[in-house]
Amino acid sequence: MVEFTLDGARVSAPEGELLVHAAARHGTFIPTLCHDEKLDPYGGCRMCLVDLEGAPRPVPACAQRVREGMVVSTNGETGALRRTLTEMLLAEHLSPNPGGRPNELTDLAEELGAQAPFLLPDAAREPYEDRNRLMGYDPGACILCNRCVRYTQEVMQCSALVFEGRGAEARVVPTHGHSWLDTECELCGGCLSVCPTGAIHEQFLGGSPAGHERALRKTKTTCTFCGVGCQIDLNVDPETKRIVKVTSDPSYVSNEGNLCVKGRFAFNFVHHPDRLTRPLVRGDDGKLHPASWDEALSLAAAGMNGVKERHGAQSIGLLASARLTNEENYLLQKLARGVIGTNSIHSCEAT
């Protein structure tokens, strides 16, 4: 642990902790835009500048590690710079809400009372179209914080996205100007999960919920694909009762807010028109026909009991599934053993 002075108060923090985190633990919230705990310190947006005694110029709290005896001031003149910096970003920021995602820049502007003094005449960057149908990018909302590109490089360790152009023309593009579908990109959507302004955002095949972002109801649950057990939030439109998107949170233990392409984007099967919505029973014509639950259950029971009477319980097998919950699998083996009278319950996941 080291001790240092933060806005006149003596505080302590583990040696090597980033100043922005140490300050937050002591109740001093220094705004950031380019910072992400998943990524290496970057210090790009300068929103977190603080005064450090003895330093020739203000330093970014997101890239400064705490040191014994350092004297930090977050509320001096430098703090006022934040409003100016925010206004400069707003002057280039044409699309406040693409894809309906939350926007950390406009939130910050509201907090600081900052407004765009004017819009820069050359602020409109060349729009970017991509033939993938999962993610979109709106250069007009991009503040070039580099979180997306750093995510691909540091977390995914692939070269999916790069900066292109300079100055007012700069924007983020898939490597070599290919489509997202043709680069190393694995379509995990990690780039959009770290984007502070929603410049990279989900595309919504089932219609855009733009503007309703904050009205979506989140349900925390466990992903249904592989065995990692990523914790996810189903974002459900309360009116249509459909999943609009899937998000996660860095605080979730097993996956730290990261997801893969399936976890983030493969939820539309839930609402697919091919879903079975009524019980089916096979008719005399050899085809399956809709039936009531009572009818289907009593037919199923009669069929099973008939086989049991003719051939014994051992002639009945059950195949359970890793798709099911623990509770459902427990009930299935209870049904096999305690009701039908056989131990023949297994699954296709014998491995």
Add this chain to the structure above:
Amino acid sequence: MGRGASTNSIPEIEDCRFLLVIGSNTTEAHPVLALRMKKAVRKGAMLVVCDPRKIWLTKIAKRHLQLRPGSDVWLINAMMHVIFAEGLQDDAYIAEHTEGVEMVREIVSRYTPEAAEAVTGVPAEDIRATAREYASERHAAIFYTLGITEHACAVDNIWSLSNLVLATGHLGYESTGLNALRGQNNVQGLNDSGANPAYYPGYQAAEDPEVLRKFSEAWGGVELTETPGYRLDQILSGLYDGRVKALYLVGENPGHTEPNAKHAAEGFEQLEFLVAQDLFLNELTEKYADVVFPASSFAEKDGTFTNTERRINRVRAGVPCPGEARVDRDIVVSFARALGADWPEYPDAESVWNEFADLSPNWNGVRYDRLQETGLQWPCVDRDDPGTRFLHAPRPARPNGRGKLWPVEYQPPIELPDAEYPLTLSTGRTLYHYNSATMTMREAGITDKQEDPFFEISVEDASALGLSEGDWARLVSRRGDLEARARISDRVYPGLVWMALHFAQAKVNWLTHDVGDPLIGTPEYKVSAVRVERASR
């Protein structure tokens, strides 16, 4: 070692100093877990990948041991050979915590790295170097998946890895151990909760009279059979020989996922009665089911899944079931009642969980009110137990406290290439789809990336056949044939082709054979013999 589960936890991976990934294409099958491996490498860990294919992880690996499919026992025994020959084993751990080391030491003395090179194709020096690095790093962990278990010698493969871990004492503390990465969301929980012919819930043996007495009492005095149940492979072969006459099939698609799948599907013809419960109809249920119950997806139900690190996580309903579909819990309870059972009310998933946890000692402390934020890792024996991050501490979890080493000899795969079928076919998954892909093939944004069936073939084999990238070709085995597009790359070596199992119109399991492990019946999806022909289209 005494537990069928990963020994260590996902967050610990990033602090491993040495990672041996064998038979696991982690970035595609467990992409988010692979991020921890990437992080470990970024923090300076050494990664060695053992895989017949040049998978993504080889890009950041220090070394790729490109072994031939099915030669794992040779590779691991040769590593053990080096460890014993150079005195790198952990003698103190062996003496205090293991048994059976002498027989293993004797057998591996015959598995020299030079002889291993001839069988596995891995240079002897690479085997030596890997053995030394693994043995001398304290935080060394092994990760494996179906590349180890989908063989006729599955049990031998796992024994050989377990021997390696025990001989080096890499067990019972952080960032080490032997970690089976579970392929499906709840395959761990499926076994934990007793959907297994050999075990009642909580791995309590189905042949133990004491267990039967306990469950009979808990379930209202029902009589419980002592007759051993059939495993999956026995159920499927039972369709043919008439031992199995009726089946209750829940959320499974064996006409796609089973080896020699056409044969498996045709067995359903013989059934007298089939009840199916699923989200979608598939070819099998459409043709053979007598009754189909419309079931619920994960997004529509409450309950728990258990992940690969034994963590019990909550599942929570976010949307209602479509139409008259019902949550599976309600369906099973209604079906039990229709069959005449006098079951208690199960008003919610928690009431079912509590019954399971009351009966299963290692889950006894896991209760819903403790699962709100982060879940709990079993074993967790009472409410004060914080759960278990890593197993086998301070000693292996066998009754006598000693991990058992067991000598294994190499058995060649069942079907090796020959003049008529000159190529080895191995199978697996891709990042973009999931098993029989009834879910992911319904995602337009994902099929944009990968829709047509494809197989991987080496540059050498492709040019000998006159195949160009993207050409359609026919793959033929003794069981069947299919057409897929050629993807030509150096991911596979000459003589090996690889295909994913996801494609309904070209099911790779039409090609695979169904001779599995003699003890546990796991099929040898990873090695079949095929030939490739140019297709006319």
